[in-house]
Amino acid sequence: MTDAKPFLMFEGRAEEALDFYVATIPESRIEHIDRYGAGEPGPEGSVRLARAVVAGLPILASDSFVHHGFTFTPSISFMLGCKDEDELDRLTAALAEGGGVLMAPGNYGFSRKFAWVNDRFGFSWQVNLP
Known part of the structure; x- marks a missing residue:
């Protein structure tokens, strides 16, 4: 399969x-x-x-034990659906710590609250409250 x-x-x-x-x-x-x-x-x-x-x-x-000239990019990310605003805020803060914020938590018109962050390992996360 x-x-x-x-x-x-x-x-x-x-x-x-x-x-x-x-x-x-x-x-x-x-x-x-x-x-x-x-x-x-x-x-x-x-x-x-x-x-x-x-x-x-x-x-x-x-x-990878081979060094590559590339790493993660925000064009591929995991989207986390949250049950409430507290969970969104907690996950956003934890994932962004040592990384960075691409889109600050807010209402962008397509959900109640949304954030996009890079974690300390360079991986990208979309955190969403539908």
Whole structure:
């Protein structure tokens, strides 16, 4: 069976990012982490492939041991639907800490409240209260 999952590639911070997402976002968990061992291409102990769930969405993540001339871009983001304004404010503040705000929390006409932020790992999040 063919399937598709978002794949997040980090350069050495995959487990740190996943731990942060699990601690911050409801319905998130790490399901499995496969690590590089001694003598393998990646640094020993780094994430070869992780399977996780973020806000109910199955994802994959890894630490690339090859430096790339690119990173995450806001053109691909996760959108989090919030149950109330308090949750939106909490998630927006937590995700933006050490990152940045692309669109400050507000009413932009398409929902009651919306924000768009980059987290400290460079990944982009849209936080929405429909």
